[in-house]
Amino acid sequence: MNFDTIEYKKYNELFYRYEHPSGLNCIVIPKKGYYKKYATFSTQYGSVDNEFIIPGENEPTKVPDGIAHFLEHKLFEQKDGSVMDKFAALGSKPNAFTSFNQTVYLFSCTDLFHENFKLLLNFVQNPYITDESVEREKKIIGQEINMYRDDPGWRVNFNLLKAIYKNHPVRYDIAGTIESISEITKETLYQCYKTFYHPSNMLITVVGDVDHIKVFEQVENCIQTSEKASEIKRIFPNESTDINKSYIEQNMPVSTPIFYMGFKDSNLDLEGAEILRYELATKLLLSMLMGKSSRLYEELYDKGLINSSFEMDFSLEKSYAYSMFGGESVNPEEVQDRITKEIKLLKKQGLDEDTFKRLLNASKGRFLRQLNSLENISRSFINLYFKGVTMFDYLEVYDKMKFDYITDVFDSHFDIKRMALSVVKQK
């Protein structure tokens, strides 16, 4: 059996990589001494993939919003009942989640790893969908959609994406709407399954104290396809570099307004470690500008304009990228005004190199901290793998990060014309 071993001695970390003839990759990240074993089977298929050309066809296929998430729910149903029951009989916890770009099936267990792993490999490869079960699932997902409609944190987030994006499907809820899921049928679900659940579009990760060779052997024996598939062409609508609108507001029962704001980024042609470099630079800049040790944070906090709920992040995918920051505030417009002024000032004054060095070091420490958690390792690994990099590549990116580069990214990302504000407040 052929596999690669990639080692990071200084940090006591390594991973093993095996490629199945179908193109499926399996990654084992051993964590000696951990009790839990955490395995995932994921496909590069999320809520944004609503228009595509099926390999072998010429015409594009357009599907209802929320279908990737709907399919995630339906895969748990098997011919002989729900696969959840089988996992439960083994004492493990199965789960799944759908994001913009991936659908991930997983379980965590402390015992009987290989029995659980077999279940995971089997159920993801064997859909069993009936008309009747599709109709019942519409009721359950309808409740899930209503739950998120009542969550102001969720709403303020998606409203910001609606403000930033004019056409890109990242602006729609992952679960779709009650109307869009009403159009979903058994046939469309199978069609999406056949397109996106080919092993060459998928990844397996196992994190925990396991025997990697046994894991790879099991994958070799359980994967039912050995042919590689041709590439799926994903179609995204044209999206200009401008934002859709600069302000969006929704009224909901909240006591203090909640706001998120962010910048649209159109730097989408990055490859390999460049992606990590750009992402890290943007995150460092967010910290330099408004992290807890910045003068802006201190000022906003002292004026009572933000509280400890204030947070920030940056997302970079193949077809979209944006930063996002916010929390609760009695006056979101004033926060926006102060942030705008600070950006203009820093563009004139220049950034501070010592602050950059200190935050780079702190950020690396916090990255290492993430390596305590099997779930975090797995999630980062999956997210980056489909972009062609591994999470451990960060370690080199940290060591090579330069101040000049940071300055360039500051000029390009923090463009006031591409900033939008989303607010949820009481009527």
Place this chain on the structure above:
Amino acid sequence: MIDTHVEEKLCRLFEKNGIEVYNINSNRFKTNTINIFFQDNLNKDTVALNALFPSVLRRGCKGLPTIKDINLYLEKLYGAVFDCGIVKKGERQIIHFYFEYISDKYTNDSQRNFEKAFEFLMNIIFRPELKDGSFNEQYVQQEKNNLKMIVEGRTNDKIQYSMERCYELMCKEEPFGLYEYGTVEQIDEITNEKLYEHYKKKIASLPAEIFITGEIDEKEVAFIKEKLSLVERSIPQKLNSSIILKCVKDVREYEDKMDVNQAKLCMGLRTHVQPADNDYYALLVFNGLLGGGMHSKLFQNVREKAGLAYYVYSGLEKFKGLMVIASGIDINNKDTAQEIIMKQLEELRSGNITEYEYEATLKSIKTGIMSLKDSQLYVVDFYLSQLINGTHDTMETLVEKINRVTVDDIIKVADKIQLDTVYFLTSNTQESNK
């Protein structure tokens, strides 16, 4: 790879000035943690004061007078993480200080991070930033506003809020019914002077525990002893136990209305089981069977068969002997959902438990308990709970005792459990918005 696998256990190091010091030795993690807990009775006169003072302490201490100074310090210490706040466990309000830092193995220099971390926490707790013999007035005012925002913002998370509200209504005549952050009125009444006096009294007299995770050596133990000997403390005050045995006369029903799309049905039950009782292990299994996962009766019947809910589960408040059944449903489905839920309770009372349900529940609880070991914070929380309850289980003994629970034990415990309160959070319009 680190191959030396050390079994992590709670090890009591010493007691100094009424502060118990424990170590949980481990070398699996990239970081170490220090947790300091001060425990108090939940009481309407002090609940808001206790909630407020940690957030004022977080603003500045000797040598690091502002948030900015504190964060610069943490950033220089390889992005160490510090926070503090309060939690409610039964009828105790616990003030928690937390510090997590990269283990010396993974840093490039020879600085001893443990000592820096410990010294920092000592300064935060015992040497706050003062002005004219009291807290910084500006900090007190700002943190009062922030605390009021937390209290007023409770309704934002409807799932959490509906469960808390159910417990609150159920225990409105008991200390447990207090919201751990207090009320807006209580916060408004706090003055700087009153807060500072309260802080001084509490920090000097509340029973306290320190839990350190990671490897520490003799030199570090001596360092802790020396630092704690400098702290002025009186004999720790005695704490009350939670009231657990309370007879239910009638089921009480409450309803709140809000601008929501989905209704929340929460049912509060009294178990009459104390954590130190033998019945406690059977109660854990009962809860697992009823609503502790995908195999449970609630999930199978309310969600999978009836399609009424996306989420439905039951959970225990073990310190107070309470149980809550929570679900998110269509506003028109209250009666149907309640009926199916009550039916599941009845099934358990009559011992209608399949071999599969029984086995899956035991295994799922075992997986849950053993999984705690992979998080330093969960391990600390597990042992803190043991101390609060006066029990002496390790994760292994807990699993053993759960494995011995029989169907008869479950029926016996089911007989003790009584429905007390039904809480329904529903839409203003009372119309379905399908």
